Amino acid sequence: MRVPPRVAIVEVGPRDGLQNEASAITTADKIAFIDRLSDAGHHVIEVSAFVSPKWVPQMADAAEVFAGITRHAGVRYTALVPNRAGLTRAVAAGVTEIGIFAAASETFSQRNINQSIDASLATYAEVCREALAAGLAVRGYLSTCFGCPYEGVIAPSQVARVAARLLELGVFEVAISDTIGIAHPGQVAPVLDAVTAVVPLAQVALHFHDTRGTALANVLAGLDYGVTTFDSSAGGLGGCPFAPGAAGNLATEDLLYMLDGLGVETGVDLARVSSASRFIEARLVHRLPSRYLQATSP
Amino acid sequence: MRVPPRVAIVEVGPRDGLQNEASAITTADKIAFIDRLSDAGHHVIEVSAFVSPKWVPQMADAAEVFAGITRHAGVRYTALVPNRAGLTRAVAAGVTEIGIFAAASETFSQRNINQSIDASLATYAEVCREALAAGLAVRGYLSTCFGCPYEGVIAPSQVARVAARLLELGVFEVAISDTIGIAHPGQVAPVLDAVTAVVPLAQVALHFHDTRGTALANVLAGLDYGVTTFDSSAGGLGGCPFAPGAAGNLATEDLLYMLDGLGVETGVDLARVSSASRFIEARLVHRLPSRYLQATSP
Numbered sequence: 001m002r003v004p005p006r007v008a009i010v011e012v013g014p015r016d017g018l019q020n021e022a023s024a025i026t027t028a029d030k031i032a033f034i035d036r037l038s039d040a041g042h043h044v045i046e047v048s049a050f051v052s053p054k055w056v057p058q059m060a061d062a063a064e065v066f067a068g069i070t071r072h073a074g075v076r077y078t079a080l081v082p083n084r085a086g087l088t089r090a091v092a093a094g095v096t097e098i099g100i101f102a103a104a105s106e107t108f109s110q111r112n113i114n115q116s117i118d119a120s121l122a123t124y125a126e127v128c129r130e131a132l133a134a135g136l137a138v139r140g141y142l143s144t145c146f147g148c149p150y151e152g153v154i155a156p157s158q159v160a161r162v163a164a165r166l167l168e169l170g171v172f173e174v175a176i177s178d179t180i181g182i183a184h185p186g187q188v189a190p191v192l193d194a195v196t197a198v199v200p201l202a203q204v205a206l207h208f209h210d211t212r213g214t215a216l217a218n219v220l221a222g223l224d225y226g227v228t229t230f231d232s233s234a235g236g237l238g239g240c241p242f243a244p245g246a247a248g249n250l251a252t253e254d255l256l257y258m259l260d261g262l263g264v265e266t267g268v269d270l271a272r273v274s275s276a277s278r279f280i281e282a283r284l285v286h287r288l289p290s291r292y293l294q295a296t297s298p
Numbered sequence: 299m300r301v302p303p304r305v306a307i308v309e310v311g312p313r314d315g316l317q318n319e320a321s322a323i324t325t326a327d328k329i330a331f332i333d334r335l336s337d338a339g340h341h342v343i344e345v346s347a348f349v350s351p352k353w354v355p356q357m358a359d360a361a362e363v364f365a366g367i368t369r370h371a372g373v374r375y376t377a378l379v380p381n382r383a384g385l386t387r388a389v390a391a392g393v394t395e396i397g398i399f400a401a402a403s404e405t406f407s408q409r410n411i412n413q414s415i416d417a418s419l420a421t422y423a424e425v426c427r428e429a430l431a432a433g434l435a436v437r438g439y440l441s442t443c444f445g446c447p448y449e450g451v452i453a454p455s456q457v458a459r460v461a462a463r464l465l466e467l468g469v470f471e472v473a474i475s476d477t478i479g480i481a482h483p484g485q486v487a488p489v490l491d492a493v494t495a496v497v498p499l500a501q502v503a504l505h506f507h508d509t510r511g512t513a514l515a516n517v518l519a520g521l522d523y524g525v526t527t528f529d530s531s532a533g534g535l536g537g538c539p540f541a542p543g544a545a546g547n548l549a550t551e552d553l554l555y556m557l558d559g560l561g562v563e564t565g566v567d568l569a570r571v572s573s574a575s576r577f578i579e580a581r582l583v584h585r586l587p588s589r590y591l592q593a594t595s596p
Contacts, residue, residue, distance in 0.1 A: 001299065001483070001522055181593070184559025185299070185518055210511070213552035213589030214559075217514040220483055224299055246593040254511035261482025261512075291511030295479070295544040 003223045006265040008044065009252065010175070010205065010231040011037055013280075014065075015046040015080060017237025017249055019058050023284045027061040031068035033280045034077075037234060038069070040272035044076045046099065050086035066093040078139065082113070087127050091134055098131055099175075100124045101141040102166060104159045105148035108179070112143070121165055128169040140171035141207065145191055146183035156194035164198035173203050175231055178218070181211025181248070188221035205229035208250045210236060210289070215250035216258050223264070230255060235277030235288030251290030253277065301521045304563040306342065307550065308473070308503065308529045309335055311578075312363075313344040313378060315535030315547055317356050321582045325359040329366035331578045332375075335532060336367070338570035342374045344397065348384035364391040376437065380411070385425050389432055396429055397473075398422045399439040400464060402457045403446035406477070410441070419463055426467040438469035439505065443489055444481035454492035462496035471501050473529055476516070479509025479546070486519035503527035506548045508534060508587070513548035514556050521562070528553060533575030533586030549588030551575065 014034050018025055025033075030048075037045050047069065053060035062079060071077060078097040081087050090098055102120050103109035109117045131138050144151075145159045163174045176195055188206075195204055206222045206229070208215040219230055236251030256270045274293055281288045288294075312332050316323055323331075328346075335343050345367065351358035360377060369375060379385050379396040388396055400418050401407035407415045426436050442449075443457045461472045474493055486504075493502055504520045504527070506513040517528055534549030554568045572591055579586045586592075 001487070001519060003484070184556050186301070186560040189299070210589060211593045212555050213508070213511075213514055213549065214556050216511055217518045217556060220515045220518055221299060247589050251511065257510050258482050258512050258515060262484040291508060291545050295509045 001220070001224050002226070003262050003264050004226065004228050006228070007223070007259065008229045009042065009255065009266050009268055010044045010046065010229065011042045011234060011252060012046040012207075012231050012249060013037065013234035013237040013252065015049050015059070016231075017233040017235075019049065019056055020238040020248055021058065021284060024058065025280070025283055027064045027068065029280070029283050030061070030065050033276060034065070034069045036272070036276035036279055038072045038075055040276055041268045042075065043267060044078065047077045047079055049080035049082075050089040050093075051080065051082050063089060063093040066095060081127060081131075083123055084126055084130060087131055091136070095136070097137040097139065098127075099139045099141055100127060100166075100169075100171070101143060102162055103143045104154050104162050105144040105151045107150040108144045108148045111150065117162060121169070124166075125169055128171070132170050138169070138171045139173050139175065140166035140169070141175045141177055142166060143177045143179040145176045146178040146187050147180060149180050156191045159191055160194035160198050163195050167199050167203070173205050173229065174199050175205040175207045177207035177231075178209055181209030181215070183208060183218050184214050185217045185221035188218055189225055192222070192225050192227070201226055202228070205231060207231035210247045210250050210254070213247075216254060219250070219255060219258070223262075234273055235281060235293050236290040237277070237280065237288060247289040251288070251293065253290045253292035257292045299518070299522050300524070301560050301562050302524065302526050304526070305521070305557065306527045307340065307553065307564050307566055308342045308344065308527065309340045309532060309550060310344040310505075310529050310547060311335065311532035311535040311550065313347050313357070314529075315531040315533075317347065317354055318536040318546055319356065319582060322356065323578070323581055325362045325366065327578070327581050328359070328363050331574060332363070332367045334570070334574035334577055336370045336373055338574055339566045340373065341565060342376065345375045345377055347378035347380075348387040348391075349378065349380050361387060361391040364393060379425060379429075381421055382424055382428060385429055389434070393434070395435040395437065396425075397437045397439055398425060398464075398469070399441060400460055401441045402452050402460050403442040403449050405448040406442045406446045409448065415460060419467070422464075423467055426469070430468050436467070436469045437471050437473065438464035438467070439473045439475055440464060441475045441477040443474045444476040444485050445478065447478050454489045457489055458492035458496050461493050465497050465501070471503050471527065472497050473503040473505045475505035475529075476507055479507030479513070481506060481516050482512050483515045483519035486516055487523055490520070490523050490525070499524055500526070503529060505529035508545045508548050508552070514552060517548070517553060517556070521560075532571055533579060533591050534588040535575070535578065535586060545587040549586070549591065551588045551590040555590045
């Protein structure tokens with residue numbers, strides 16, 4: 001079993017995490033949370049999303065959050081952008097890296113963003129053209145790569161097909177995502193075999209949810225494959241919209257505990273991430289699901 | 299990454315699990331729980347412990363539980379036994395397989411069972427002699443193999459030293475245990491390298507706790523090494539005595555979800571185990587920590 005000497009962690013707690021939390025978090029608390037994550041040594045932090053406040057009220061203050069955070073040199077502060085209107089707001093807020101999100105599952109695309117895969121890619125083509133022309137970097141998220149709540153199994157070839165189209169749009173990285181936390185480690189190599197046939201391995205990230213407890217085992221399979229970028233969420237912030245109370249995003253602490261043990265460098269400090277998580281946990285109505293955080297909480 | 303075609307699961311929920319639960323469970327409920335686990339297809343169930351009721355009140359009804367359960371043909375129903383007095387009670391209850399528990403950490407042995415490692419092995423030598431003469435099988439548990447709450451790191455050579463002494467006593471299997479849930483997958487091969495130098499791989503089981511979320515990743519590393527016996531607890535029953543509220547034993551459901559995905563045969567039915575867990579969860583004051591169970595609970 002091989003592990004790379006160093007991996008990059010993409011901290012998605014403030015966006016993918018908070019977006020799925022029922023508690024309304026104040027702008028000041030979001031800013032303080034993100035600043036603590038910067039202090040923990042994170043190199044990439046997904047800060048917010050420039051989506052419709054009608055659809056996602058938790059992200060309505062995206063511009064204010066970007067205006068309030070202390071940007072550390074060399075740290076990438078990113079935002080999700082669904083369309084050109086969002087891009088305009090992001091650029092106005094001084095965002096230099098955006099994320100776009102497509103689905104590998106046709107049904108999930110229809111139900112999650114009310115667009116077919118083709119229609120969403122057409123929208124993103126415009127967004128990417130404009131973003132790249134303005135000098136922004138674009139990351140592509142690809143959801144339901146390991147299974148879909150509506151369609152079940154998604155063929156690796158279908159994942160690869162949409163991943164390739166994202167790459168054609170000019171994204172620098174494709175985050176192969178297990179949106180519903182259904183992946184097991186036996187799926188990792190087959191999906192990556194298909195994806196890396198069309199996207200260079202160095203441009204592939206893995207984004208796991210811990211809904212069924214397999215996230216770290218999946219990461220281990222990904223490390224063995226040679227993947228060097230993994231998404232995670234402080235404290236495991238972000239429940240599972242399909243099972244209230246269940247775990248959602250892989251917790252950054254759990255990921256770090258394993259990577260630290262394996263001797264894989266990340267530059268991120270486990271104790272400081274835990275401190276940031278406890279700060280935001282105190283603003284929620286439930287405990288955060290990170291196993292490490294729960295085991296080490298006073 | 300290799301996986302064996304079939305592995306054996308040792309279900310430890312009724313003993314290692316319930317022993318660490320604060321709620322007193324009635325004898326009838328324990329029997330009903332164990333019968334449900336038998337119905338789920340388990341081949342080995344750790345039923346109870348013949349320990350002093352003063353020390354472990356939850357296990358005071360060990361004989362009544364053994365008398366009440368429906369024994370399925372071919373299923374091993376086991377009990378922990380700390381000394382000759384316990385063995386006498388176990389034999390009287392019709393137990394045909396016992397477990398003894400030593401520690402790899404000298405300090406943990408002193409604090410957990412008030413005996414040095416040497417003193418505990420002297421006690422177990424008598425227990426094993428008597429048990430083997432009576433035709434019982436004996437399994438050896440070895441705790442703190444991946445770290446100790448008092449001593450920190452435990453050298454793999456020390457783990458191997460005590461494992462070898464257990465084997466000399468006549469145990470048919472040594473369960474290399476991560477008592478405090480501190481193991482990461484990078485430790486699995488070095489510990490197994492040391493242990494399998496003195497204990498044949500086929501006689502080595504792995505017993506992980508999910509306290510820091512790494513249990514399934516550790517199992518994956520164990521599968522890759524060729525281990526074919528893993529302990530787990532229905533629902534993740536059994537908290538962590540060092541961190542109230544935190545996860546303890548690896549949940550059988552989470553293990554099964556991963557093994558089923560990997561195509562590894564176990565003979566155990568995930569839905570039926572979940573049903574058994576929900577039965578016992580209703581008698582506890584908290585939710586069971588199994589990720590799979592939480593994600594699939596109504």
